[in-house]
Amino acid sequence: MLIYFFTAYTPKFVGGTGLLGYAGKVLHVNLTTASSHVKKLDEATAKKYIGGIGLGMKLYWSNSKVGVDPLSSENPFVLAVGPISGTMFPTGGSGHAFVSKSPVTNLLGTSVSRGTFGAEFKRAGYDAVVITGKAEKPSYLWIDDDSIQILDASALWGKSPEEVEDAIRVEIGDFYVRVASIGVAGENLSKIACIVNDRTRVAGRTGLGAVMGSKNLKAIAVRGTMDVSVSKPDEFFSLVKDFHERMKGPAVQKYRTMGSTENLVHLNDMFCVPTRNYNDSHFQLAENIGSSVINERFVVKIIGCNSCAMRCEHEVLVREGIYKDTLTRIEYDSLWAFGPNLGVDRLDVIIKAIERCTYYGLDTQSVGGVIGFIMDCHGKGLLKNNSAAVLLEELGFVPYFGNADVIIPLIEHMAVREGIGDILADGVKVAAEKLGSDGDDVDAFGSLAQHVKGLEATGYDLRCLKTTALSVAVSFRGADHSRSGAFMLDLSGKVDRLKAEVGRGKLVEELEDIYNLIDSFIICKNAKGTLYKDVEDLAKLYSAVTGKEITSEELKLAGQRIETLARLINIREGLTRKDDTLPWKVLNQPITDNNCPTKGQIVTQEELNLMLDDYYTARGWTLKGTPTKKTLQQLELHELKNITITTKKEEG
Amino acid sequence: MVSVHNRKFISADPEKCVGCQICEYACSYSKEKVFNPIKSRIRAVRVNQVANMAVTCRLCEEPACVAACPRNALSQSKENGSILIDKDKCNGCGWCIEACDYGAMMLHPETKTVYTCDLCKDKTEGPQCVKWCPEEALTIVTSDVLAQKARLSAIKKLFNEKP
Ligand code: SF4
Ligand code: SF4
Ligand code: SF4
Numbered sequence: 018m019l020i021y022f023f024t025a026y027t028p029k030f031v032g033g034t035g036l037l038g039y040a041g042k043v044l045h046v047n048l049t050t051a052s053s054h055v056k057k058l059d060e061a062t063a064k065k066y067i068g069g070i071g072l073g074m075k076l077y078w079s080n081s082k083v084g085v086d087p088l089s090s091e092n093p094f095v096l097a098v099g100p101i102s103g104t105m106f107p108t109g110g111s112g113h114a115f116v117s118k119s120p121v122t123n124l125l126g127t128s129v130s131r132g133t134f135g136a137e138f139k140r141a142g143y144d145a146v147v148i149t150g151k152a153e154k155p156s157y158l159w160i161d162d163d164s165i166q167i168l169d170a171s172a173l174w175g176k177s178p179e180e181v182e183d184a185i186r187v188e189i190g191d192f193y194v195r196v197a198s199i200g201v202a203g204e205n206l207s208k209i210a211c212i213v214n215d216r217t218r219v220a221g222r223t224g225l226g227a228v229m230g231s232k233n234l235k236a237i238a239v240r241g242t243m244d245v246s247v248s249k250p251d252e253f254f255s256l257v258k259d260f261h262e263r264m265k266g267p268a269v270q271k272y273r274t275m276g277s278t279e280n281l282v283h284l285n286d287m288f289c290v291p292t293r294n295y296n297d298s299h300f301q302l303a304e305n306i307g308s309s310v311i312n313e314r315f316v317v318k319i320i321g322c323n324s325c326a327m328r329c330e331h332e333v334l335v336r337e338g339i340y341k342d343t344l345t346r347i348e349y350d351s352l353w354a355f356g357p358n359l360g361v362d363r364l365d366v367i368i369k370a371i372e373r374c375t376y377y378g379l380d381t382q383s384v385g386g387v388i389g390f391i392m393d394c395h396g397k398g399l400l401k402n403n404s405a406a407v408l409l410e411e412l413g414f415v416p417y418f419g420n421a422d423v424i425i426p427l428i429e430h431m432a433v434r435e436g437i438g439d440i441l442a443d444g445v446k447v448a449a450e451k452l453g454s455d456g457d458d459v460d461a462f463g464s465l466a467q468h469v470k471g472l473e474a475t476g477y478d479l480r481c482l483k484t485t486a487l488s489v490a491v492s493f494r495g496a497d498h499s500r501s502g503a504f505m506l507d508l509s510g511k512v513d514r515l516k517a518e519v520g521r522g523k524l525v526e527e528l529e530d531i532y533n534l535i536d537s538f539i540i541c542k543n544a545k546g547t548l549y550k551d552v553e554d555l556a557k558l559y560s561a562v563t564g565k566e567i568t569s570e571e572l573k574l575a576g577q578r579i580e581t582l583a584r585l586i587n588i589r590e591g592l593t594r595k596d597d598t599l600p601w602k603v604l605n606q607p608i609t610d611n612n613c614p615t616k617g618q619i620v621t622q623e624e625l626n627l628m629l630d631d632y633y634t635a636r637g638w639t640l641k642g643t644p645t646k647k648t649l650q651q652l653e654l655h656e657l658k659n660i661t662i663t664t665k666k667e668e669g
Numbered sequence: 670m671v672s673v674h675n676r677k678f679i680s681a682d683p684e685k686c687v688g689c690q691i692c693e694y695a696c697s698y699s700k701e702k703v704f705n706p707i708k709s710r711i712r713a714v715r716v717n718q719v720a721n722m723a724v725t726c727r728l729c730e731e732p733a734c735v736a737a738c739p740r741n742a743l744s745q746s747k748e749n750g751s752i753l754i755d756k757d758k759c760n761g762c763g764w765c766i767e768a769c770d771y772g773a774m775m776l777h778p779e780t781k782t783v784y785t786c787d788l789c790k791d792k793t794e795g796p797q798c799v800k801w802c803p804e805e806a807l808t809i810v811t812s813d814v815l816a817q818k819a820r821l822s823a824i825k826k827l828f829n830e831k832p
Contacts, residue, residue, distance in 0.1 A: 030703065104704050105694035107803075133690070140705065192704075217718060242778060261803055318719040321689035322789035326803035328687040332718045344718065 030244035031103065031142050031509065038562040039063050039249040040144045043076065046158060046165065048232055049090060049150030052447030053106035053165040055141070064565065064575075068099030070127045071537035071579040072107065073116030075584060076658065080147050080384055083589050086406045087120040088231035090151035095196075097136070097146075099199030099539040100563050103139035103245035105152070106253070107260045109558075110136040110324030111381065112539030113214075118590065119223035120231075121208040121444045122471040122495045125586045126223030129536050130197070132215030133323040137195040140241025152233040154318035157185065157198075160239045165313055170235035175201060177376045178236075185238045198236035199226040200378025200430045206230050207327050209383035209444040209473075213375055217330065218322070221257075221380040223472060223494050224444070246666035248564030254557055259659040260547055264327035268546030276319070277349040278308040280476075282356070284613075288613045289478040292351065293360045294389035295467050295602040295612050296396075298478040300357035306364050311347060315364060322541070329543055335365045345372035354385020357444035359392060360418035368454075370424050372664070377432035383444055386473025388427055390445045391437075392416045393465040394452070405452055408437040442666055446471045467600035470497035470592075479603045481615040482507040483517045487628040489527045490597045493583035499527040499542060515615065530576030537579060552576075578652040581636065581644050594642040597629055673730040676750035677809045679711065679786060679796060682722040685806035688713050688721035692798035692807060699789065699797040707778055710786040711798050711807075723798070723807065726752060726773040726786040737768035742783075749788060756782045766775075 018187025031040045039058060058072075062378025073095045086090040094339050095116040101109035113135030114466025138146075141160050148158070155170040173181050175484050178198040188192050196214060196270070203210035203226030210226030211219050228309045229235070247253040264273075271279050285289045285303040287423035292300045304310075311333065335343040345368060355361060355370040374381045393414045400406045413431075414423045414437075429436025441448050453459030467474040468658040479526040481485035488503040497503050503525050506512035512524070535542055538555065538662065548554045552569045583594075598604070599620055607619040630640055637648030649655045693709035701708045711725035718724075728750040733776035735752065743765060745751070752774075754772040759782040765774045766783065774785050788809070789796045799807045 040697050105691065105698065105801075107691075110690070110694070242705070244701075244705045244708070246703050249700070252696075261801075264803070318721075319687065320718060320721060321687040322717075323688050324694065326691065328689060328804070330718075334719075346718070487805050 026304070030246060031139060034043065036063055036218060036563045036565060037246055038104070039068070040139060042143050042144045044146040046146060046148045046163065046167070047150045047233065048148060048152040048156065048167060051167050051379070054565045058067060063100070063144070064567065065578065066582075067135050067534065067537035067575055067579070068102070068144060069112065069114040069537035069539040069574065070099055070116060070129065071582075073097040073114050073127065074125065074579065074582050076145055076147050077116050077118075078586055080149065081118070084244050084591070087118040087123060087126075090149070090232065092118050092228060092231070094148045094232065094234075095145060096148070096224070098135045098139050098144060099537055099540055101540070101558060103136045104247055104253070104562060105257055105324055106540070106558060106562070107257065107264055107324055108322065108541035108544045110640065111322035111541060112364060112538060113138060113406075114539060116210060117223045117225055119222040119225065119226045119494065120206070120227045121446070124495070124590050125493050125583050126225055126228075126594055127494055127536075127562060128212070128214065128222050128225050129539060130214055130218045130220035130221035131322040131541060132218035133307050133394075134195040134197050134214040134218075134239065134527060135238045135539065136323045137193075137241045138628075139324075140243050140245060141239050142241065142243050148232065148234065151231070152345045155233050155235050157238055158234065159189070160237065162240070162242055174204060176549070177201070178378055179216050181236050182216065185236065185658060189238065189240075190345075191240060193242050194238050196236050199229045200376060200432070200548065201228055202377045202379045202442070203230035205277040205432070205434050205442065207379065207431065207434070208376050208447065209380045209387070211380045213378055216533070217332075219380075220390065221382065222497060224360055224380070224537040225385075226378050238392060245481065247562045249561045252557070252561040255331065256561055261326045263542065263547040263549070269327050269544060272543050273327055275308040275312055276329060276331040278311050278315075278352050280349040281352060282307050284477065288608070288610070289469075289481050290357045291409045291474065291476060291478045292357045293467065294358060294393040295474070295478070295600065297608070298481065299610055299613055302362035303357065305362040306352065306356045306367065308419050311364065315347075317344070325541065325544075327544060327547075333368050335368050340364050340365045340369040343369050343372045347371060350474065350476055350479070351385070354382045355424060356387045356457070357384050358476070361421045361424070363421045366421040366424055370428060373425060373428045377428065379428065379432060381396070382475055383473040384428060384431065386417070386445050387431070387441045387448060388424060389413070390448060390466055391427070392418045392420075394462065397461070397465065399452070399458070399461055403452060405437055405440060406471070408440070412436065412452075429652075444468070444471060445473055446555060464605065466599045467496075467602060469598060469600060470494075471597055474497045477504050477627035478608075479599060480608055480618045482514050482619060483620060483624065484512055484514065484521050484629070485523050486599055486620045486625070487517075490599050490625060490629065491525070491632055493580070493587055496600065499532070501525050501532050502542070502545065505628060512573060515618060517620065517628050519627070519631050521628050522633070522635040522652050526633055526635040529580055530573055531638070533576045534581040535570060537575075574652065577636070578654060581648065581652055581654060583656075584642070584644060585654065586639070588643060594640075597642060599625060618629060634663055670745075670747045671750050673750075674744065674813055675811060676728045677788070677811050678728040679725050679788070679798060680808055680815060682806045682808075683720070683722040685804045686713070686721045686723055687804055687806070688715040688783050689803065691801050691803060695797045695801035710775075710793060712772070712782065715734075724771050724773065725798075728752070730760050733768040733770070734774050736767035737764040737765060748791070751790070752785050754783060754785070756780065759783055760777050
């Protein structure tokens with residue numbers, strides 16, 4: 018008789034119970050008491066809010082109090098991944114989302130980053146972590162599968178995210194530990210501080226780096242060793258195969274070849290590149306910093322995030338001059354922020370500026386916004402006889418448009434809050450208020466601060482991209498073109514970009530819903546073009562991974578639910594219709610360039626009002642921008658009672 | 670025994686590899702029906718943003734791993750040169766892991782025995798990592814062919830021709 022001996026072992030896998038794709042677990046960490054516990058993520062909640070930003074918002078809502086100071090220990094900070102994170106679906110492995118109350122908008126803040134961090138977090142066995150409280154001293158959170166530790170980060174304080182990543186790997190003794198970390202700016206509670214992972218990947222917008230800083234939380238380090246499985250492998254793999262093919266095709270060719278910096282030429286040809294802080298809408302020197310120059314002279318390698326089959330990350334290296342050997346990643350948004358926005362055509366400086374922002378943990382778009390603002394103030398003669406003038410003079414800075422020499426020193430001063438840097442480190446809105454209260458002209462400064470809800474404007478001239486303008490006005494996280502990608506409609510000519518008309522509300526609504534799903538699943542927005550059938554494709558993916566059938570209709574509803582939940586959070590924090598506005602110059606300063614076919618363009622308040630009414634109606638919100646009781650019921654959000662009460666009053 | 674000249678192994682071109690780790694997913698899934706890089710026979714290594722390369726077993730001549738095993742658990746396949754592991758003999762001591770210069774021998778998180786690339790010998794369509802790599806960075810080749818390729822691209826570079 019043969020006797021067989023078996024070594025008993027149990028594979029550890031993510032989501033052993035319930036829906037596959039989900040880990041089914043939410044980690045709660047209290048930094049004040051240095052304790053943690055795990056709560057179950059139930060199936061209904063998972064299906065309702067999907068994951069990523071959607072789930073993050075839901076967890077934020079359930080764990081926060083009204084009106085908390087974003088930089089207080091009371092403000093919960095959420096990290097979430099989606100149902101397909103950690104799988105092989107192209108770009109599905111790469112993303113993670115942060116959700117909290119933003120210090121720069123005092124409203125809901127969300128930011129998604131890519132790389133490898135999200136997949137690692139999923140393999141540690143969690144869908145999300147909710148971090149509350151404040152650590153006694155500089156600390157980092159070490160998530161090693163089910164072992165959770167809060168470790169001393171005193172030695173890491175003052176270091177850059179890249180240095181932190183290296184140091185933590187050495188300390189823990191594992192090269193595959195993935196780290197998301199803040200830089201010095203986050204430690205100094207700069208309201209435009211970001212969170213960096215995998216060296217060059219950034220959760221940039223809405224200042225969430227400062228939220229980590231306010232919690233004495235220098236970094237989150239993760240190692241996940243558990244298995245991730247999918248429910249229907251055959252269907253799943255045929256989708257993967259299909260999307261690998263799509264990613265080789267024309268839909269995303271731009272990202273694969275020239276990269277997102279190619280946008281500059283197109284936008285410039287159409288006269289919609291905000292130039293010199295929105296003084297112009299066309300940058301004459303754009304060719305000097307165009308994607309062909311970048312690719313020929315600076316790109317050394319294109320790399321990809323985890324699971325991505327269309328890699329797009331263009332690594333640029335400065336080969337000569339004072340910034341020789343600077344290596345970083347370039348995208349259109351950062352290129353715009355330090356290029357056209359400042360009237361600068363020096364790529365070495367632009368690249369250095371991006372690298373410094375990553376080093377200090379600052380959001381490039383907001384930093385560009387702030388520097389553009391101060392240059393504009395100088396140009397308008399507002400920097401006389403006030404503290405800013407004195408501080409700038411001390412440094413020997415003359416911040417005129419096109420003066421590339423001031424950029425790097427200004428970034429450094431902002432990161433450490435020294436001199437003029439302290440005035441600028443919290444974004445344009447705060448800077449304008451500080452400078453305004455110092456002199457006599459609050460409005461003069463305010464009119465030069467291009468932001469919505471406190472968040473700096475981005476590289477699309479909204480005066481001649483009116484669908485985009487609506488999308489930016491209603492964006493729950495402030496000025497941001499990437500909440501809906503409506504710019505694609507305007508630029509492709511699918512709509513008349515110079516016209517504000519009824520119907521745009523519905524268009525923006527539908528796009529927002531898809532983007533909400535993309536950020537909740539999480540897949541990459543750059544890969545949006547490969548979703549030939551938008552929601553239908555996502556529905557197939559969801560059921561292949563989780564094993565639960567979901568219809569396109571249900572998913573669309575989830576996209577709407579996420580947007581309306583964001584609205585509820587913002588209303589709870591005090592948002593009203595008047596906050597759905599546009600940067601001052603978009604509303605008040607027409608395009609003046611004589612050579613420009615869009616000369617005279619502006620978005621009038623009437624136009625904006627018309628589009629807002631249209632949008633709110635499409636969303637099932639009142640004309641004050643409050644979700645109606647009926648809408649809440651349709652979206653199964655009626656459980657969020659305190660808001661329903663306000664709605665009732667308003668309706669009655 | 671298959672001659673070292675005819676032995677084909679998985680090689681990654683560092684110029685083409687972008688560090689996406691798809692090969693890890695493909696390998697772990699084809700071998701163990703799960704997505705988990707620590708169960709992959711091939712590993713993508715990103716030293717920094719510009720240095721990316723996937724590594725797996727090179728099917729060496731006189732393999733150091735085989736020589737290092739004190740329990741005679743390892744041998745080299747006569748057929749294709751891959752490393753055969755006798756799971757009953759392996760006790761996970763890790764001598765072979767230390768001996769391999771490429772980190773191609775790994776300790777399995779659950780079985781606690783070692784494992785390495787077997788060239789997907791059970792798959793009719795061949796190596797899965799090669800099949801799925803979106804950059805065509807992976808090939809199954811002999812050293813001789815690699816040398817030919819290297820010579821060609823070096824000379825092309827010298828004469829400024831597109832590789
Ligand atoms: S498209 Fe680019 S950003 Fe998106 S996942 Fe791929 S490499 Fe990352
Ligand atoms: S799949 Fe190809 S490109 Fe991606 S890491 Fe592996 S070898 Fe490199
Ligand atoms: S050939 Fe097969 S076993 Fe070897 S690394 Fe590739 S996928 Fe894994």
